[in-house]
Amino acid sequence: MKYILRLLLTAVLVLLLSKLPGIHVQDFRTALTVALVLWLLNLFVKPILVLFTLPVTLLTLGLFLLVINALMIMLCSRLFHVYNLGNFHVDGFLDAFIFSILLSICQSILFRMTEEKDGKR
Numbered sequence: 001m002k003y004i005l006r007l008l009l010t011a012v013l014v015l016l017l018s019k020l021p022g023i024h025v026q027d028f029r030t031a032l033t034v035a036l037v038l039w040l041l042n043l044f045v046k047p048i049l050v051l052f053t054l055p056v057t058l059l060t061l062g063l064f065l066l067v068i069n070a071l072m073i074m075l076c077s078r079l080f081h082v083y084n085l086g087n088f089h090v091d092g093f094l095d096a097f098i099f100s101i102l103l104s105i106c107q108s109i110l111f112r113m114t115e116e117k118d119g120k121r
Contacts, residue, residue: 005114006107010035013106020102022095026087034088037079041072069100 011032018025025031049068050057057064073096080088090096 002116006111007032007035007039009110009114010038010103010107013103013110017099017102017106020095020099022091023099024087024089024091030086030088033086034076034080037076037085038072041076045075046072066097066101069104070097073100073103 011028011034014034015025015028015031017023018031025034046068049071050065053064053068057068070093073090074093077088077090077096080086090099
């Protein structure tokens with residue numbers, strides 16, 4: 001249940017953040033698909049990228065992870081275009097970078113507000 005709630009919250013955030021210039025999301029269904037694809041990319045692709053870029057990540061004290069997050073957004077946008085999953089498009093790397101930072105901050109806040117503590121909400 002927790003993962004479904006997080007997926008729905010991420011979809012709502014994607015839809016809200018699509019108001020940023022350079023981010024285009026057609027509707028809630030597309031935002032839900034974006035949330036699902038991002039979840040899958042973060043589950044399977046991101047750990048491999050983090051492993052390959054570990055020296056750079058260590059040199060930048062972890063700040064390079066922000067670049068990896070932006071790359072995940074760009075890859076998601078490209079997958080939507082190639083496989084015709086819906087109308088999700090990011091204009092450029094800077095747009096993806098800002099989008100990923102805001103999405104991460106908002107997710108952290110919302111997920112912390114909805115997490116269970118000692119079996120209670």
